[in-house]
Amino acid sequence: MESVLVVVMGVAGAGKSTVAVEVARRVGGVFAEGDDFHSPENVAAMAAGRALTDWDRWPWLGSIRDWLAAQHAAGRPAVVSCSALARVYRDLLRDAGPVLFVHLTGSPELLAERIGGRAGHFMKADMLASQLATLEPLGPDEPGITIDVAAGLERIVDAAVGYLDGAADQASVVPNARPSK
Template sequence: MRVIVVMGVAGTGKTTVGALLADALGIPYAEGDAFHPAANVAKMSAGTPLDDTDRAPWLDAIGEWIRNRAGTRGGVVSASSLKRAYRDRLRATAPDAVFVHLTGEGPLIEKRMAARRGHFMPTTLLDSQFATLEPLQADEVGVAVDVSGTPEEITERALAALRRLPTP
């Protein structure tokens, strides 16, 4: 069973869709935000984007989770993974990890972010997320899934796309 990384900018539904995917597949789920050091959460809460140095310990912690599940039961983890370099770093821990890139238009995602309660990521950081985003490239194992519709519809589209991928 592969490890699935649900990626995308803030507000695309990584947590919701990730948990639904894990449930549908009967594998463990981990919320990527839980791996952030307190300093990262404080920085984002203050409206300051993270830089690559900030992200390094976060990516390493997620990578450890991925490594511990690769080749066993698998798992699903949500992690923005906005840059190719971040995905390469995660893939180094489990080369057969697969990415589900949740995609959508800015206004829809901003509306969803504004409706969230109790999340540390302000909508003011959405532009920086889009500016940082490097979509999946042709040589990366993964699928892009549009986030329009209900979480259940998005999850079904993700499952269908994952089924079409070749097995490692």
């Protein structure tokens, strides 16, 4: 697959990193963990239970955009895990090139259960409500697919890669257009 840029997005507990690693492997791309782009101040704030503001998020999102743009310029397929909760955040990420989104979604109960089962992560279950309140699902004009995480990892990755295979062909012709199914 040519230099497709993929953002695996969603709220905490959706399994963004796990899915993104597997999608990157399957498409022969490089993977980046979106959380690694956070400043130490952002990580400390979230670990203390404070939701990030847009002011906190813009530099983080800009760093992810720059990484995606560098991969695109090098002709490498790239997959990054990033919450990308609001459309304006996704608009910024799309400045990197032809970005496709894989939006992982699930019930608040399942997501909270998953967050509670993680060890050593700075995002705590009590911050899920603020992420769900901020979340703007993909719009009909945004290039992406929404997948329920209750489906299980293999089915999620199969659906994502199937979408990307079809979308990559069309994205080079019509950037940022949602491929028809």
